[in-house]
Amino acid sequence: MVTTLAPAGAAAPALVKVRAGIVAAIDQLGVPVALDQGFFEKWGLDVTIATPYPTGVDQLNALQAGEIEMGQVGVPMIGAVLRGMDLVIVGNYSGSAVKLGGDDTMALVARQGSGIRAIRDLKGKRVAVSFGTISHLYILGILEKAGLSVTDLTLVNTPPGEMPVALRGGAVDAFATWDPWPVIALADVAGSFEVVRGGGFIGFMGFNVALRPWAERNQETMEKFLAARAEADKFMRAEPVKTAVISTRWLTGLRPEVALRGV
Template sequence: MLFRSLRHVLRWTAPLLIAATSLHASAQTTLRIGFQKSASLLTLQKSSGSLEKKLSSLGVAVKWVEFPAGPQLLEGLNVGAVDVGFVGEAPPIFAQAAGARFVYIGFDPAAPEAEAIVVPKDSAIRTLADLKGKKIALNKGSNVHYLLVKALEKQGLKYSDVQPVYLPPADARAAFERGAVDAWVIWDPFLAAVEKQSGARLLQDGRGLVNNYAYYLAERGFAQQHPQVIQALFDDNQAQAAYVKANVKAAAAVIAPLQGLEPEVVEKSLTRYQFGVKPLTPAVAAEQQKIADAFHALGLIPKPTRVADALPATTVAEAAR
């Protein structure tokens, strides 16, 4: 009789137990991070598992989603494939102009030496003026897009004076090495790799032309609902940044196999970046607005874009309190 009563109770309570278990599982937050393999600090965070350890106490899982470059990452953020992403200066401008919904949540300090225009070692191109009429490879909508604009402007050339060839990094390098393009505008560690492995000659880096900030972006709803998660990401980022700055050679040895590069290449690229996420400032936002205005003036984006519309109401630290 007792057995029959217990079975009767279980018959009615089992679905409720299953539902409760499912509800608990679905309630767990997952932080989906969009990254590029070229983003050395995030690559180090991913490989070390340090972020997973930090977030486990909050009941948060981590999923890493790799993209070949910033524009593709922004597409992923816009369609809900990732919650947070890390990109250069230009991708957010193009994405916002296309109607993408995101907020700027932080930035890495300026690193103008970490991007450059390069030419083959035996190229007859010696100055920026020599680029007139030439084919120049770049990833459309990436941070180097603005570098090319400013470099041409410095020389008194228009964007229409050159032939942009829009290719992602891997395809651009192949085109560069077989002579299908005359120059390549690229960022580290791809820059350091082509310098060392192909003897590419640096024509102009970003110094005196661009800041080359990098930005952390988030889906607006995720940023509003989970500021503590984002703060944990930033705390871990700061710890890894301090480690890299104090142990460049050791960090390069860890990151190199993950990026498929030689340690010397990664070490060179690490010395050209300034790591350590910071809250966005009005001055940095104003610099980003200059890029948006320049792109609109050139017809690279279809309408004026207000960077202020993509800024959060409060900093991550303030929201996490």
Template sequence: MSRIIYSWLLFPLILGLVLAGCGESALSSDSGSSGGGKVVRIGYQKGSSSLLVLKSQGTLEKDLKQLGYTLQWTEFQAGPPLLEALGAGSIDFGTTGAPPPIFAQAAGADLVYVAATKPSPKTQAILVPKTSDIKSVADLKGKKVAVQKGSSAHALLVQALEKAGLKYSDIQPVYLAPSDAKAAFEGGSVDAWSIWDPYYAMEVAETGARVIADGESAGLANRSFYLASRKFATEHKDAVDAILKALEGAEGWSEAHRDEVAKLVSSQTGVDEAVQREVEHRRVYGIIPVSDDIVREQQELADLFYSLGLIPKKINVRDAVLPEYQH
């Protein structure tokens, strides 16, 4: 647990590396237009289906061009490094699961929530190898579990352990990014892996890994959030509103065209199309305002992380919510 606190306390150094392009967390940067003027920089992940639909179709680029903006996309392995980049000012807008903004806010990042998604509890899971003797979460006592620190899968692990009657200290968390966790999992140096889609679906398809818990069985909502730097959200509300409008359209279209979404996303990420179809068919679509209930949900998660010593201080989630994006 001390490692995760230490990492977040050192995140200004990490931010500098992100800005310098020295880390592997920012996987790629693709400028939607080479024109000058105002630029909107969006961070996404392999699981950011709606943003990937917009990227593939070029819809958002056209909408923002009408407002005088050009568009730049950057891919990240996970939510925590994406928000490190947001805090550093190298991107303006992005999407992550519920825990990353909590960890970022606790580390002093000046971000704001601008929208939420409907919960998708089945899109993350705790996996064990096909031949493992581990049959349930209770069997994880004393075992090594790989997880991306501060990610949605971290919340799943915490919640699943609590529901099984285990303490977080009953396991040995091994904090690894997805690519490193995959190698550790398949190499046998960890006993289990808490991970989200599409990595979850990919691992099951490739190795026959077994699921011992998912968000539904753990009682975890597992919703995502769209976030922006406070400066960008307040000074470029027209751009934020255009992005959210485009995302609403993409979510509606995607719900009715799941197989087409899988094809589009696969072409952007390299994830096998059949695997991506599995992801899209268990995903719940819908973008919604950040309601009081959602703020309370986030606050409960933040308080849980603090009680476990996973974040260095208490936070007030509402401090990161602007009134114009709350209903």
């Protein structure tokens, strides 16, 4: 990045305002970290982040409604494009370039007394997922690998943030979703345990997205946004403890020591 000094008395260039959205998930922390560490401002952007959305579906609805201009989303983007939403992939924030199944931030968590010890034990059980999201795709991948069908169990459509509560209360026997909700459940729901974490059942990819008309008008802004995000990624790899602390300001109910397990 090339910077120039403004003449004495001259006003500094105004920061470009961007309204961004994220999902309440550990792998979405790059945007809050970039804001917290001043990387957006460094690149000439004034970024505001909406209250984290429960799922990517909710975030895409907000993007369509004009509440935000850039978002981060995975599987729901595919369905939105197929239904005619004019989205542009600006960049990639999650996934692996070297392996097909990059689902290490996903887990299937069961409660004590559920009768579940292995994937094959899901038959006849109630499992919470968020329909239309990577959570839904993950459980479908698990079932396929185990030779089970969705008709062999009951899938309960549940927002990720409510899954630990549903597990504690016995409303479901297990849930499948992304961090931090599995690590929160392990910390807060006595006797809960991971039946499986990751497993290579699906390819987990996440994308920075915008609506096409906005993207075409703001190409330089998008490049700066991605540059700041790249700096945030580097920071998160180098400073997991500080990243965990930052995460607690954005993900409700998350404690630093619990967040660190998912960072």
